Amino acid sequence: MVDPKAPSLSSHSKTDRxxxxxxxxxxxxxxxxxxxxxxxxxxxxxxxxxxxNPRTQAAMPTRNLGKTGYKVGIFSLGGQAAxxxxxxxxxxxxxxxxxxxxxxxxxxxSSIYGGPPRWSEQYVGQVMKHRRNxxxxxxxxxxxxRDASMQMIEKSLQLLNTDHIDLWQLHDIGTQTDVDQIFxxxxxxxxxxxxxxxxxxxxxxxxxxxxxxxxxxxIHRYPFDCILMALNAAxxxxxxxxxxLLPLAVxxxxxxxxxxxxxxxxxxxxxxPPPLEQQKxxxxxxxxxxxxxxxxxxxxxxxxxxxxxxxVIIGCDxxxxxxxxxxxxxxxxxxxxxQQTHLATISEPVSxxxxxxxxxxxx
Numbered sequence: 407m408v409d410p411k412a413p414s415l416s417s418h419s420k421t422d423r424x425x426x427x428x429x430x431x432x433x434x435x436x437x438x439x440x441x442x443x444x445x446x447x448x449x450x451x452x453x454x455x456x457x458x459n460p461r462t463q464a465a466m467p468t469r470n471l472g473k474t475g476y477k478v479g480i481f482s483l484g485g486q487a488a489x490x491x492x493x494x495x496x497x498x499x500x501x502x503x504x505x506x507x508x509x510x511x512x513x514x515x516s517s518i519y520g521g522p523p524r525w526s527e528q529y530v531g532q533v534m535k536h537r538r539n540x541x542x543x544x545x546x547x548x549x550x551x552r553d554a555s556m557q558m559i560e561k562s563l564q565l566l567n568t569d570h571i572d573l574w575q576l577h578d579i580g581t582q583t584d585v586d587q588i589f590x591x592x593x594x595x596x597x598x599x600x601x602x603x604x605x606x607x608x609x610x611x612x613x614x615x616x617x618x619x620x621x622x623x624x625i626h627r628y629p630f631d632c633i634l635m636a637l638n639a640a641x642x643x644x645x646x647x648x649x650x651l652l653p654l655a656v657x658x659x660x661x662x663x664x665x666x667x668x669x670x671x672x673x674x675x676x677x678x679p680p681p682l683e684q685q686k687x688x689x690x691x692x693x694x695x696x697x698x699x700x701x702x703x704x705x706x707x708x709x710x711x712x713x714x715x716x717x718v719i720i721g722c723d724x725x726x727x728x729x730x731x732x733x734x735x736x737x738x739x740x741x742x743x744x745q746q747t748h749l750a751t752i753s754e755p756v757s758x759x760x761x762x763x764x765x766x767x768x769x
Contacts, residue, residue, distance in 0.1 A: 453570055453605050457511065459540040465509025466735040471716045472661030474609050474631055476542055476572075478512045478717045481707075481735035483728070484665065485515030485526040487721030492520065497724075498529040504725050506533070506540050508732045514634070514663070514719045515566075516546040516577055517558045527565040535567045543568065544634075544663075546577035546613060547594060550587035555597035559606065573632055573661075574598060574607040576624075580616030581768050585623050595628065615666055615763040618651040625654055632661035634719070636763060638669055639701060639709040639749045643757035645764050648713070656714050664710040664718040669760035673699035673706050673753060692766040695759035700752045707734050709749045712741040 456476055462468060468477040483489075483505045489498045502513065519526030527545065534543065543566065547558040563569060576588055576598070588594045601607040610628075614621045615636035624630065633655050635647050642648055655662050670690055671677035677698050685691040701709075710718050722728040741749070753760060 451605070453608050454539070456608075457539050457542050457572065459506060459509060459511035461507070461509035462511045463509075466732065467738060469716045470661075471512075471542070472632055473659045474573075474661050476661075478542065478661075479510055479735065480711055480717050480738060481510065481731050482512035482514060482663070482717045482719045483510050484719035484721035485513070485519045485530065488723045489515070489526045489529050489721060490519040492523065492525055494525065495529060495532065498525075499532050501722055501725055501728055502530060502533040503537075505722075505728055505732075506537055508729065510732065511540065512542045512544070512663075512717055512719070514544045514665075516548070517562055518546075518548045518577065524561070524565055527562055531566040531568075538568050542572045544573035544575060544611070544632075545571055546575040547597070548577040550584065550594050552592050552594060552596040552600075555594040556600075559597065559601055563606075570605070571601075571607045573609045573611050574601060575611035575613050575632070575634060577613055578616070579612055579614045579620050579624060581620055582623070585620050585627075588624075589627055609661075611661070613665075616768060617645050617764065618647050618649070621651055622654060625658060625660075629658065630660060632663060632716075634663040634665055636666035636761075637664040637710050637713060637715065638667050638673060638753075638760060639706060639746075640669065640673060640753040640757040640760035642750050643754055644761050652713065662715045664713065664715040665720075666763065667710045667718050667720055668701075668703060668706045669699075669762070671699075672756060672760045672762070673701045674703060675699055675701060676703075689766075690759075690762045693758045693762040695756070697756060699756045699760065701749065703730065704734055705749055707731070708738060708741050709746055711735075711738055712746055 462479045466479045466481060468479055471478045488494055488501055513530055515526045515530050517524055545562045547555040549555045549558055576594060579585060598610045602610055609631035611632035611634060612621060612624050612630050613634035635651065637647055668674050672695055675698050679695040685694050707718060720731055
C-alpha cells in the first residue's frame, strides 16, 4: 500500500521534468520509426509512487486497473459536464475537490475538453496543485502526429500542474485512417512511446466510442495498458463494443474504463429531450431524440459496472449528482445476466439517440 502521506514532488523536480520534456528526443526505433528529434542530455530514472487516496477503500468497491498495479474505485470522475464549461471555476473546482473527499481516486480529462482554452485541464490542475498524489490522472491527445502530440503533452503538464501523467491516451480512435496516421512514421504513437520511456507518462491507452474495429486493430498493434470505451445498456443494438472489443481487452488484461454510461442523459427516464431546433445544433443532434429513456441512473450505472470493466467515468454538473453517483457505487451489487439482458432490451427504442456518437459522419 502506498503511503498516503508520502510527499509530492518538489516544484524544482517539476521544473526539471518540464525542461527535460522540451529537450526530449529519446529513440523509439525499437518499436516504431526513429524519431527526428535530437537526443537529450539526460534521462529521468523514475516516476513517483502510484497515487493513493486514503478514503477510497472505505468509500466504494475497487478493482484492478488492468495490469497497471492500481486499485481504482468503481466510480471515477469524468472531465466533461461542468468540467468542460468555460470560466466555470466556481462550480467545477469544488466538484473535483469533493470527489477526492468522497474517495474518488481516478480523474479523466483531455486536451480538447473545454475547447482551445482547455478548461477541463485548467480546473483539474487547480486541484492537482495540492492534491496530485490522491488521484490517478488521465488525459489525452487528439492529435495524430508525434510533434503535435508532444505540444499537447507539454501544455497538459503545465495546465494540470504536474510533471507526470498516470495515463496518456490517444483520443477518439474511430476509423482506419486514425489508426494508420497514429502508427505511421512521425505519428502520435512515437510521442506516446517517448514519453513513457522518459518517465513523463506512466501508462499508455486508447479511447473510442465510434466503431470497434479500429480499436481492435490498435490493440493488436501495441500492448496498451488501458482502454476507455463507450459502454452502456444500448450498446448491443448498434456496432456493439460488447461483442468483440470488450472480450479482447479482457483477454489482454487491459484496464477497462467505461464511458457514455447514461448517454448524456438519453438513457434516463428523468431526461427531457431538448427542443428540435436546439438538438440540431448540438453534438448529440446527429440522432434526434424524441422521448426520454427507460432507465434510472442506478440501472444505467449498474449495467456497465456488471460488465468486466475496471471503473466508469461520469461527468457531473453538480455536487449533488456527484454524491449520488458515489453512493450508487458504494451500494453496487452486480446484475445477473438476465437483468442485464432486460435493460438492454428495454433500451432498444432509444438505442440510436443513446449511441449518437456512433452515427456522425467520420468520412
